Amino acid sequence: MSFFQFQNNNTQKNDLKMRRLKLLICGALLFIAFTTIGYRTVSLAGLNDKTVKNSFRSVNSKNLIHPFRGNILDRNNNLLATTVNISSLNINPQEVLDVNQTILKLKKIFPKLNREKLLQKLNSNKKHVQILREISPRDHVSLLKLGIEALKIESSKKRIYPNHSLASHVLGNTDIDGKGIAGIEKKFDKVLANGEDISISIHSGIQHITKTLLLEQINQFKAEGGAGIIMDTKNGEIYALVSLPDYNANNYNKLLGNKLFNKATKGIYELGSTLKLITAAVALESNLINENEVFDVSSPLRISSRTIRDYHPLNYAISIPEVVVHSSNIGSAKIAEKLGSSTQLKYLKSLGLMDKLSLELPELGRPQVRTDKKLLTTMTISYGHGISITPTHLASATATIVNNGIRVDPTLLISNSARKNKRIFSKKTSKTMRSIMRLVVSNKNGTAKQAEASGYLVGGKTGTAEKTNPAGGYFKKQNIVTLTSAFPMNNPRFVITVMIDNPKGSKRTAGWVAAPVVNKIVTRIAPILNIKPQTKSSVNFSRNLLKFKIRGKDKGAIL
Amino acid sequence: MIKYPSFLVVFLMIFTAVSLYQIKHFITKKEIELAETNKAIKTTQSDLYILHAELSYLKRPDRLEQIAKNKLNMKGILPIDIWNLKDLVDATKTFNESGL
Numbered sequence: 205m206s207f208f209q210f211q212n213n214n215t216q217k218n219d220l221k222m223r224r225l226k227l228l229i230c231g232a233l234l235f236i237a238f239t240t241i242g243y244r245t246v247s248l249a250g251l252n253d254k255t256v257k258n259s260f261r262s263v264n265s266k267n268l269i270h271p272f273r274g275n276i277l278d279r280n281n282n283l284l285a286t287t288v289n290i291s292s293l294n295i296n297p298q299e300v301l302d303v304n305q306t307i308l309k310l311k312k313i314f315p316k317l318n319r320e321k322l323l324q325k326l327n328s329n330k331k332h333v334q335i336l337r338e339i340s341p342r343d344h345v346s347l348l349k350l351g352i353e354a355l356k357i358e359s360s361k362k363r364i365y366p367n368h369s370l371a372s373h374v375l376g377n378t379d380i381d382g383k384g385i386a387g388i389e390k391k392f393d394k395v396l397a398n399g400e401d402i403s404i405s406i407h408s409g410i411q412h413i414t415k416t417l418l419l420e421q422i423n424q425f426k427a428e429g430g431a432g433i434i435m436d437t438k439n440g441e442i443y444a445l446v447s448l449p450d451y452n453a454n455n456y457n458k459l460l461g462n463k464l465f466n467k468a469t470k471g472i473y474e475l476g477s478t479l480k481l482i483t484a485a486v487a488l489e490s491n492l493i494n495e496n497e498v499f500d501v502s503s504p505l506r507i508s509s510r511t512i513r514d515y516h517p518l519n520y521a522i523s524i525p526e527v528v529v530h531s532s533n534i535g536s537a538k539i540a541e542k543l544g545s546s547t548q549l550k551y552l553k554s555l556g557l558m559d560k561l562s563l564e565l566p567e568l569g570r571p572q573v574r575t576d577k578k579l580l581t582t583m584t585i586s587y588g589h590g591i592s593i594t595p596t597h598l599a600s601a602t603a604t605i606v607n608n609g610i611r612v613d614p615t616l617l618i619s620n621s622a623r624k625n626k627r628i629f630s631k632k633t634s635k636t637m638r639s640i641m642r643l644v645v646s647n648k649n650g651t652a653k654q655a656e657a658s659g660y661l662v663g664g665k666t667g668t669a670e671k672t673n674p675a676g677g678y679f680k681k682q683n684i685v686t687l688t689s690a691f692p693m694n695n696p697r698f699v700i701t702v703m704i705d706n707p708k709g710s711k712r713t714a715g716w717v718a719a720p721v722v723n724k725i726v727t728r729i730a731p732i733l734n735i736k737p738q739t740k741s742s743v744n745f746s747r748n749l750l751k752f753k754i755r756g757k758d759k760g761a762i763l
Numbered sequence: 764m765i766k767y768p769s770f771l772v773v774f775l776m777i778f779t780a781v782s783l784y785q786i787k788h789f790i791t792k793k794e795i796e797l798a799e800t801n802k803a804i805k806t807t808q809s810d811l812y813i814l815h816a817e818l819s820y821l822k823r824p825d826r827l828e829q830i831a832k833n834k835l836n837m838k839g840i841l842p843i844d845i846w847n848l849k850d851l852v853d854a855t856k857t858f859n860e861s862g863l
Contacts, residue, residue, distance in 0.1 A: 231768045234768075234772060235768075235771070238771075238772070238775040238776075238779070241775075241779055242775060242778060242779065242782075245778075245779055245782040245783065245786065246782070272808075272812060275815075282819060282822065283815050283816060283818075283819035284819075286812055286815060286816050286819075287812065288809070288812050288813050288816055289809045289812075289813075341813070364816055366816050366817075366819035366820040366823070367819065367820075367823050367824075368823070370823070370824065370825075408824055409824050411824075412824035412825055412828070413824075416825075416828075657842070658842045658843075659842035659845075660842065727839065727841065727842065728839055730842075731840045731845065736845055737842035737845055
């Protein structure tokens with residue numbers, strides 16, 4: 205064997221080894237690839253119900269669980285607004301075989317259909333004619349049973365309000381495309397559009413009671429309208445928010461004008477003497493006035509061009525509790541004079557009476573307060589003139605006064621956690637104010653005697669104010685009457701504020717018109733709210749309340 | 764003579780093809796099931812929404828009030844109808860103390 209032959213044999217052996225190695229690598233790669241594909245194939249083939257459900261849930265959860273706009277529920281999960289599928293009845297006139305027979309069949313199910321109009325529709329050249337915009341599921345089944353040719357039942361979504369006018373101003377409404385255009389529907393449009401439900405703090409039963417009793421009084425006194433708010437004094441949750449006149453929320457698009465206007469949160473009014481509560485609370489809180497100080501109210505007070513008078517004049521000097529119980533404008537003006545404009549405006553600001561409410565509604569009124577700091581302005585604001593606020597502002601301020609002085613902001617949502625709010629008045633001032641408010645109702649000289657609901661220790665403050673004339677000045681014979689109250693005054697749980705717009709008749713003061721409403725509301729809602737009546741012999745009856753001497757017109761000392 | 768690796772490759776290819784066909788068939792069946800379930804859920808949900816709305820309509824406070832007044836002759840609860848047990852004990856005590 206030559207050297208070259210030996211070398212050639214060696215090269216061939218090496219080539220063979222190399223090829224085998226390459227083949228082995230390729231084989232190994234192919235094996236790995238096929239094993240991987242095979243494993244995946246087997247694992248996919250092993251799909252079970254659980255994996256299908258999981259993937260189904262993750263992909264389709266949104267579409268399936270929330271196919272409609274979210275519901276609005278009250279605090280007890282009663283449905284206030286929902287969306288349902290509705291069917292509309294349409295027909296293709298070109299496919300109708302016998303027009304008369306079709307009309308006969310349709311009239312069997314819908315007797316109210318007009319034959320002439322039907323005839324006109326069925327003889328038209330169109331290919332799609334709507335006969336009825338909404339039909340019930342029962343009618344749908346009847347139509348299928350009759351087997352009318354050319355009929356087309358189309359499905360669409362509709363927002364409905366099963367309680368009709370109940371809380372219509374709170375709920376608001378949606379437009380034809382299902383977009384919120386007013387009330388909660390507008391405020392929480394994004395949340396509701398995502399299919400999420402919203403629970404609001406409204407109590408359907410209490411809302412109905414408030415509305416019914418307020419409406420009775422409005423009808424009795426031929427008033428233009430009114431507002432009523434029931435609010436938890438601790439957390440500001442609104443149980444009832446009524447604005448009258450109201451409307452059937454299912455007919456929203458057909459409505460115009462004042463029915464849509466929310467008097468409770470958007471309307472601003474001069475609420476008269478109810479503001480004396482704030483004046484008295486500020487006087488007690490500030491160190492500018494001595495608690496036992498008296499104010500001479502025996503003669504009218506002339507400031508600039510204006511004379512301040514009392515509705516029930518007294519001929520002696522009266523204390524702060526007496527100013528509130530007798531509702532003395534002169535006394536209130538004199539207190540304000542001592543307080544000064546800056547202190548007054550500071551407290552009005554801290555009570556939220558100079559800003560829009562933080563309520564979850566788009567329809568909110570901005571208060572109008574005169575801030576010129578003139579003495580006359582300070583004096584008139586002290587008894588509720590020169591300051592226009594919404595009835596809900598007043599309810600909020602009342603709640604703050606009776607809630608140990610801690611500010612209460614109204615809310616339409618159920619508060620799951622306690623909010624830490626600012627203290628405006630001391631506990632002592634709050635206790636004194638609660639006692640004075642109780643006297644306004646319980647004392648024989650009080651202006652809200654008709655608000656007394658036996659056993660429930662109602663306290664409050666009335667306000668009768670002449671309506672402001674948009675052209676300037678006041679309407680002398682048109683009043684806004686208001687009562688802001690709380691109960692039970694030994695441990696206030698709820699604030700009730702009632703406002704009635706322009707009651708007619710000789711007795712059109714808050715004491716005659718608004719106070720009886722509060723009495724009836726308290727009597728009806730207290731058992732629902734688990735508030736037990738207390739007898740005079742009960743140890744709790746007057747606990748937490750102070751006694752003040754309230755003198756009458758004849759100066760007699762009455763407790 | 765068929766070599767062992769080639770046999771394995773052919774076997775895997777046939778296995779893969781059959782498996783893929785089976786999966787496709789299985790998925791198609793599941794998709795139909797899913798569509799049917801989807802439709803059934805939507806119909807049931809729609810029916811539920813209507814039933815809830817109807818229930819809410821029937822539970823309207825004004826309707827219940829009318830039924831309570833006119834059909835059941837019910838009246839509003841007055842404070843005098845509600846007794847606090849503690850007050851009852853106090854009243855009994857007063858009654859005993861007075862010697863009546």
